[in-house]
Amino acid sequence: MAGWFERFSDTRWRKASRDLGWARSAWLALALGLGQAAAGVLLLTWAGVERATETAFRASLPVSASLRFGMGQTLDGARVAGLLAQQNEIAAWRLRRQVSAQVRAGSGWRAARLTALDDPTRVAIGRLQPESGPWPVPPGVLLMERSSLGFSEAQVGEPLLLRVDRRSHSLPLAGLLRDVSLAPGWMEHLVDLQVHPDTFEQLGLPAGFNELQIRLRDPAAPRAAVRQAVERLQTQMQAQGLVVQGVDIPEPGQHIHAAQMNSLLLTQGAFALLTLAAAGFLTFNLFAARLQAQRRELGVLKALGASARTLWVLGLGPALLLGGAANALALPVVLWGAQAYTAFKLDLLNFPPSVATLPWGALCLWAGVGLLLPLLAAAWPLAQALREPVVRQLDPGRDLAPSSGPLPAWARGLGPWVGLALGALLRRRSRSLLTVGALGLALASLFAAAALKAAVRASVDQLFAAQSYELLARLEPGGPDGAMEALARALPGVAAAEAWRALRATVVGAGVGDARAFALIGLPRSTAHWRAALAEGRWLQAPGELVVARTLLRQQPAWRLGQTVSLQLQGQGQIQRLRLVGVIESGTQALALMTREELPGPATRLALRLRDPADPLAAAAAGQALQAALAQAGQAPAQLSATAQSRQVLEDHLLMVVNFLAVMGVLLMAVASLGLAATLAQSVLERRREIGVLRALGLGDGRLAAVLALEAALLLLAALALALPLAAPLSAALEWAFGRIFFVLPWVLWPGSGPLLQVLGSLLLVGLLALALPLRRALRMPTAQAMAG
Template sequence: MFRTALRNVFAHKARLLMTAFAVMLGVTFITGSLVYGDSLSRAATAKATDGYERIAVDVAADTDPADGGRSAGLDARTVTTLAGLPGVAAAAGRVDGFAAVAGRDGKPIGAGKSSQGGNFAPAADGKDPAYRFTRGSGPTGDNAIALDETTAARGGYRVGDTVRVGTDKGAASYTLSGVFRTDGTKLPSGGSLTLFTGATAQRLFLEPGRFQHIELTAAPGTDVTRLVGRVEPVLPKGTTAVTGARLAQIKANLATTDSDTMSQILVGFAAVALFVATFLISNTFTMLVARRTRELALMRAVGASRRQVRRILLAESLLVGAIASVAGLAVGTGVAALLQTLFAPADTPAAPLVLTPGTAIVSMLVGTLLPMVAAWLPIRRAMAIPPVAALSAAEPTAPARAGSLRTGIGAALALTGTAAVVYGALTTGKDARTVIGLGAALALTGAIALIPLLSRPFVALFEPLLTRIHPVHGGLAARNTVRDPRRTGATAAALAIALTLASGLSVLGASAAQYLDRATTHAFTADYLVKPAEGGQRMTPATTAPLKKLPGATLSPLNQSTGYRLAGTSSVLTGVDPAAIGRLLRYDVVKGSLDCLAKGQIAVADFKAQEAGWHVGQTLPLQRQDGRRGTVTVGAIYRADQQSDLMPSITAPDSLVARYDSAPHTAGVLLATHRGPGRAALAGVTHALGDNPALTVLDREGIRERDSGGIGDQLDVFYALLSMALAIAALGIANTLAMSVLERRKEIGTLRALGLDRAGVTRMIRLEALLLGALGATVGTVMGVFLGWALGRTLQESVVGYELVLPWGRLALGVLIALAGALLASLWPARRAARVDIPAATTAQ
C-alpha cells in the first residue's frame, strides 16, 4: 500500500503541488513563530541577566508609596559599613534616573522610556567594574558625562564634544569624556545611558549624599548566602538585601513577558493560516478523488478492500504533509532568522536561533496530520460509491449539490451564532465578549456551510453585469462557477475567513482611533501641551517658569496631587490656574459654574460625581494620607471622558492643592501663545524651555498622534500577518481553477473548436476567479463588520463616547486586494486552459 501511495503521489505531483505548498506555508508560519519567539525570549533573558554574575548582593532602600513610590535612599555611611564586612571585596553606591540625550537635531536619542542616567563609581584603581570604556574615560567633573557606544554612534558624538542632556531637574550641556560598553543591568534595549559623576547624579536623581542601592562584590571563595547573613544585621530600617542571582531571575521573568506575548500572537495567526489551508487541502483531495473514481473502483474490483484503498489515500496525504512539513520546517527557521535580523534592537547582539525539539515535533505533527484530517471527508465520500457504478461511468460522477442536511446544519449554526453575538452585544455584561466569541465561531462555521447555497444567488446577481461586459465569456464563467457549489463554497470560504478577521480589525481599529481622537483633542483648546518625555517622572516649577516670560502667553500647570479621600472616596486632585484654565481646556459644564474655582471650590467630572454620589453645593470632608484634614465644596460638574488623560476627574484651584501638598506632580503645562500654534511659536516654546530633550511640546496633531497613532501601526502588523492566510486562500483559488481546467479539458477543447479563441478562454477563467474572489470577500467583509460592531458594543459600557465607525477605505481596499489576489491566482490556470490541444481534448474519453 505504501509503494502504491508513493507511486500515486509522484504520478499526481503537479496536482498536489499547490496542496504541498499551502501546507509548507502554514508550517513555515508556525515554525517561524515558535523559533522567533524562543530566540527572542532567550536573547531577552541573556541581555536582562547579563552582568548580575558580578553582583553578589544588592542592597536597596524600600520605596515610599505616600511619596509617589520614591526611595529615601541610603547614605554614604552605609556604603562604608558594608564595604568593611568580611567577604566583601567592594561596595559601589548607585543612583539612577531619567536622562534624555539630545541628538544634533535637538531630538532625544533612543526610546524615551529607556533613556537612563547613572553615576560613575570608580574603585581604588579608578575603574568602575560595571563599565568598559572603549574611548576616553569616566567623568571626573560636574560638567562631564560618558555615553554608551550605541547612543554616541547614533548622535555622531566623539570624546570632547558638547552634549545636551535633559533630566527631571532641567537641561544642561556637558563635555563628553568617554564612551563605554556595559551589561544588561544598566542599559535597557533600545535606550540610552548617560554617566555622571556621583555628586551630579545624586543632585539630579535623588539628593546629595544618598544612593538608591548598593552593589556588593564578593571576595573570592565567599559564600553568597552567608554574605547575605552578614549584611542584613547591619542594614538600616526600610532596607532590603537581595542576591544577584535572585535579581537575575526576576529580570529574566520580566524580560520574557513581551517576547512570550509576541510569540502567542504569531502562533495565533499561524493557526488561522493553517485553518485556511484545510479548505485548500480538502478541496484538492475532493477533486483528485473525483478524477480517480474509476481508478479506485478498479482497485476495489480486483480485490482491494475499502479499508485498503482508504489507507492508500491517507498515506498519500501523509506523504504530501511530511514532505511539505520538512520543507516548512527549514524555510520557517530561515524566516525566523530574517525576522531576527530585521527587528532586533540595534544595541542587542545577534542571538543564535533556538530550534527546540518541541518546535520541530509540533511543526511536523501539524504539517502531517492536517492533510490527513482535511482529506478524510473526501476519501470517505469516495468510498461510498459502489465500484460497479464508478466503472460504468464514462465520465466522473456529477458533483454533488449542496445537500439539505448540510444546509440545515449550516443555517442552524448561523442563526444560533448570530443570535448569540447579538445577545452578547446588546447585554454588554461581564461575559459578553465570551458569548460573542462563541457566537462568532458558530456564525462563521454556519456561514462557511451556507456559502455553497449562497453561491447561486450571488453569481446570478452579477451575471447580468458580466454578460453585458462579455456576453459569451461572462455567461460561461457564471455557469462554470456554480457548476459545483460545494467546491465553490470551500474555495471562497478560505478567503472569507481571512477577510472576516481583516474587516473586523479594521472596524475596531477605526472606531477606537476616532474615539481616542475625540477623547483627547475635544477638550484641548490650548496651543501646546508641555509634558515630560516618555519615561520622565516629574516637572518642577523651575523647569517651566521660563514659559511665563513668553510674550502674551497664557498657561496653567496640571498639578496632580494624590493620596486624598473625599467623603471616603479615593481621589486625585488636579490643581490649575482658575484665571487661565477656561481658555486652555473646554469644560462642558452641566451644573454649576467654572467660576467656582476662583472661590476655592472644586469642579468634578460627571462620571466621578455619579460614582461617588456628589452634587453641586455639597461640602465634602477631606483627608490626606499624611494626616491633613479639611473640607471642600463641589461648585460644578462637567462632562468628561473617563479614558482621557488630559481632562481631570477633579479640577481644583492650584492654591487649594498647595495647601495640602507642597510638591504635587506636574503632569503637564497647558500653554496658549498670542500668535497661535505654528513653526515659529513651537521653536520659541522649545527654546524657552532650554532645548530640553526631557520635555515634549505637543500641539493638537502631536496629541492625536501620541494617543491614537499607534493603533494604525498595530493594525498594519496584523494585516501583514493575515497576508499569509490571504496567500493560502489565493492558492486555493489557483488550485480549484487548475483542477477545474483539467476536468473540463474536453469541454474547453470543444469551445475552442467552435470558435472561442485563446484570449476568450483566458478571459473566461479570469472571470471565474473574480467571481470566487468576490464571493469570499463579500461574505468575509459582512461577517467582519458584524463582529466588529458586536465587539465594539461591549466597549460602550466602560468607554463612554465609543461609536461604530466603518472605515470604507480600508474595507474597500481589503476587497480590492482579495480580487487582485484571485486574478493573480488565475494566471496559471488560464494559461493552461488557453494552451489546451484541440484535437486531443475533443477525442478524450
C-alpha cells in the same frame, strides 16, 4: 539502509510521487509554504522571546521590590544591613538614588535620569551589563543605557551637557551599559545615565541614597508574597524612624513590557492560524479533486484485492510528500524571518539579540504540523473515496450525470450562462464552500486590519484634537503662573499661552506595591488648551474635583464616579481629597487632572498656541525664542515637545503593530487566492468533456471563456457576501484586543469602500490569470479528444 531505500522507492511510493503531479500541485505547495512560513515565524519568535525572558531577564536577578524614602532621609549600608539581618526571605539588597535632569541634544533638550548605586558591581541583584567604557563607573563621568544613545543624539567619548537643579555641567560620556529591567529609552523618551555616587556632590547635590531595592530568595514568589515581605520590612523600618514614602513591586520574573508583547504575539498568531486553516481548505479541495479523478483507479485496485493499508498509503503518500515540500520551501523563510523578528521584539524589550537561540523544540513542532496538516486534509476525502462501492466507482456514465439536480427556478431565470456557471459550482459543493470560506475569511481579515488601522488613526485624532496647542514646554522648575504665561505671550509667533502645574502623586490607602505614582496635572478651570473627550462623567467645574484617565482607572478598579479619593503629593507632604467626576481617554499615559489653583507649587508646564500652526518651522522658532527668554529670566532650559512630532511618534509606534497584522492578512489573502486559482484550474481540467460537448454544439471560445470567468466572479461574490457580515465582529475583536494591550479605540467596524475595491480587483485579476492557462489548454484541445475525457 538498502532495505529501507527499497521500501521507500517501491511501486507504492513511485505511484504516490506520480499522483502528486508536480506541475498541478505547485499552487498547493506554495500555499502551504506561505501558511507554514507565517505560522513558523510567529511560533519561533514567541518561543525565542519566552526563552530570552528566562535566560536574560531572570538571569539578571531582577529586583523584587523598591522602597522609596522621603526628603531628608538618607540610608547607609551599615544601617540597612542591620535592619535586614533578620529578614531571612531577602536574598540581596542594594541602595539607589535617582535624580531627574536634562541633557542637551542636537535638536534640543531631552529628559534624563541619573542613577547611582552604592555598589554597581554587586551581582546578586539587578545585574547591569557593561558594553563599553570603564566599569564600575568612576566619579565625574557618565555611562548611558545603550537604548538611549540614539534618542539622546550623544556620542560616546564626547562631553555631554547636563542640566541639574538649574545648573549646567559638562561631563564626558565614557561608555554604554545595558539594563534589561528598563524599557528602551527611545520608547520612553528618557535618557538613562549611570553615575558614581560621588558625582552627585560634583553636581551640587547632597550625598546619600533614598531608595532600597531588595530581591527575595524565591524567584518564583508571587506578588502577594513579595508584598507581605515588604510590609514586614516597612513596619521594622518605621520603628527605626524611617518613613517609607512609596513602594514599587513589579510583576515577579516578568519584564515591564512582557505582557503587552505576549498579547501582541497572540493576536498575530491568530492571523497565522487563519492562514494555516486557509491552506488546509485548499489542500482538502485539491486532494478531493484528485481522488475524484482517480475513482476508477481506486475501484480497479479494490476489485483486484488491494488491502485497506495499501490504499491508505497510496492515498496519503502524496500528502506526506506535499507537506515535506512545503516545509522545505518555508524553512529558509522561517529561519531568517524568526531570527529578524525575534531580534526586533527583543530590542523592544531591551534585550541583546545574542540571547536569542534557535528553539529546537518549537522548530520540531512546526515541522510536525507542516507534515500533519496535509495528511489531515487528505484523510477525510480519502476515507469517503474508500467507502464508496466499487460498482459506483467503475460506472462509466457517472461523468455525464447531472451536476446536483435541477437548478432552482430563480437561477434558471438568470440565463443559460449563469446556469452553466452555477452548475459547475454546485457539482462540487464542498470544494466551492471551502474555497468561498477561505476567500471570505481572507477578505474579512483584510477588512478588519484596515478597520483597525482606521480606528487607531481616529483614536490618535481624538487624543490630539483635545490639545489646542502646538508646543509644550516642561519647566524644571518654573515660576508663578502669570509670570510664565506673560513671558510666553511676549514671544514672536505665539498667539496664546497657558501655564499648568504638575506633580507626581500616589493613592493613599492603596496596598503596598499598588501605590504606583502617576502624573497629577493642574489646569485652569476654564482651560482653552486641553479639553479631552470625556468617556464618562463631566469636566472640572468646582474646587475639589478630579478627572482621571481611563488608564489610571484600570490601575484603580475600585474607583467610581462620585467617590472621594485621597492622593499623596510626592515632595509636598500634603494629601489631597478630591471627588472623582469624570473619565477621559489619554492614550497609554496614567494621569489625573484637577484645578490649577488647588495644586501647590510653581508652573511646570507651558502650553503654547502658535499664530501659524500650519508652518512646520513655527514650533522650532518658538522653542528657540522660549529657551532664550528663559535663560534671560534666570530659568532652567525647558524640555520642548512639538504636538505634531509627539503625534507622529505615537502614531508610528501604533501603526507598526497594525501594519504587521495587515501583512499577515495579505499572506492569508495570498493563500486564499492560490486556492481560488487551483480550484478554477481543477474545475477546467475536470470539465474537458463538458467543454467538448459545448464546443460541438457551437459555443464559441469567447462565450465559453465568459462562462468560466462568470464562475470565478460568482465565487468572489459569494466570498464577499460571507466577508461583509464577518468583518464587523472580527474588527470588533481586534479593536477590543488592541484596547486591552494599549488603550481603548473608537469602534470602526468598516474601513470604507477603498479597500473593498482594491481587494476585489486584485482577486479578480488572480482568478483570471489562474484560469488562463488551463482554459487555453482546453480550448486548443480537439473536440473529439475533449469529449473522450
